[in-house]
Amino acid sequence: MRNKIISWSILAVIAMSVVPLFVSDTFVLRILTEAIMWIGLAIAFDVLAGYTGYLNFGHGAFFGIGAYSTAILMVQANWPFVMALFAGAVITALCALAAGFPTLRLRGAYFAIATWALSLAIQQLALILTITGGPDGMRLPALLNPLYFFYFMLGAVTTTFFLFWFLLEHAPFGLKLKAIREDELGAQSLGLNPTRLKIQAFVLSAVPTGILGGIYAYWITFIDPASTLSDLVSDQALVMVVFGGMGTLIGPVIGAVLIFAFKTVFWAYLSDFQLLYLIILGAVIALCVVFLPNGLWGTIITRNGGNGGMKKSRMIGPKRNQKNADKTQKLAGALKDCVQKEGGE
């Protein structure tokens, strides 16, 4: 299963990287670039939400921090893009460390509220500072080369995906995070330091998000607090992850592709019905939570598991019960005999 996922992922990446050879339409390229970006944002969100069990509504803030750091360094300090992007990643990591220590002590809704408040604070900060351009936002030097950004985005997300695959699905780290998600107290007695693991997960989730923010800023050439620092990024990532399947790597990818495709269709072809988009999306999510709590991919792997490991266990289960039932019946029979005998005597 694991190797299959890796081979399919490599195939998908190769397929994506040859797409520009056949498609030269900038509109399509732009849509694809953004879809890839959302895949990256969704899998990064899932590190914390799905694997560790912490819903981070400040996810969008890291996207904005990455975008603004890159933009400020490029515009104010005239740094080249790649250097500014790298510095943006470091700044995002430092911010994640600073935000993680106080907020990761909280659980459940409290963590969600705290991170949400923190992201609002950062948005307000960007609105009042002069270095960020306030509500007017910032304009970056334009590089009108859609192919460059397509490949840059693809490279960044592919790297993130395989890094995550290695850390979360292959190395012990992913299982340790899941242990924290399932039972934080119990995990401690097994030698796991929850604070350290959670901080690591927080940084691991924030850094790719910041990098994607930086690429986005240079690609779109204009950022403002409303587009990069609003709740939109967190909310959208959450919807994609829940729809696709939390706590898996493939789930968020599927969720991101489907939700983004749906959104694009509305945005491009049905713009008169924008309102419907949110209504339908809301309904889909509500239905998904009720009927597919494991998301699309989660439901598929549980089904498939049922043909492999799970079915085996089911075979063992009833058989044993059957044995016990036989025993009980025999026992009941014997008892009956005794009672009858005694009654007869």
Next chain:
Amino acid sequence: MATPLLELKSVTKTFGGLTANNQISFKVQTGEIVGLIGPNGAGKTTLFNVISGYYAPSYGQILLNGKDISSKPPYELAGLGIGRTFQVVKPFPGLSVLENVLIASFLRYPKRSHAEKHAWDILELTGLADRAKVSAAGLTLAGRKRLEIGKALALEPTFLLLDEVVAGLNPTEVDLTIELILKLRDQGVTILIVEHIMRVIMRICDRLVVLNFGEKIAEGTPEEISNNPSVIEAYLGDSAA
């Protein structure tokens, strides 16, 4: 006498005005099975939580091999060789039985392949191998209690704290668990066990420590304890003593 594996020196734990453990001192020698008994609310589980690092003692010291381990967090104590089970079992329900044990195995075997081999050995030992791929939530109570022991064992502890691992099991399962505990003792694991079922306690323990209302009221061999008037009083009321 050699340094005891575990030594408690006047360990006290208070919650606000409530003293859950008051000035408790005793020693556990290497290779022993020591039973910790007492009526409900005597402070047994609190003492377990203090020893395993979940609560810091309000006063007093806990020594492991002569070294002070009071107030160290549970995950450091796990590294030092203390394994524990929980009275209210704490499986990771969303993960498979194998993954549950695997997580504990990483402590001693950071490489996944080694950890997996070790986890399978533990599953064989605890009789869970045929249910390895089942979700931990799908186990019976007996299975979950075995998993709890298995997870603690995967840490390769030198000192094991067992909190009511037998309660709620049927007689056959009780015998299997007793067998497992004795096997562990023979392998050199020192055990401190909390249990209400006296049949079990009397059969496996070398020594007993009795708590009542947070204080140690007696210590000795099972025979001594079963004839101790203050223990009988604690369990049955003073008219019986």
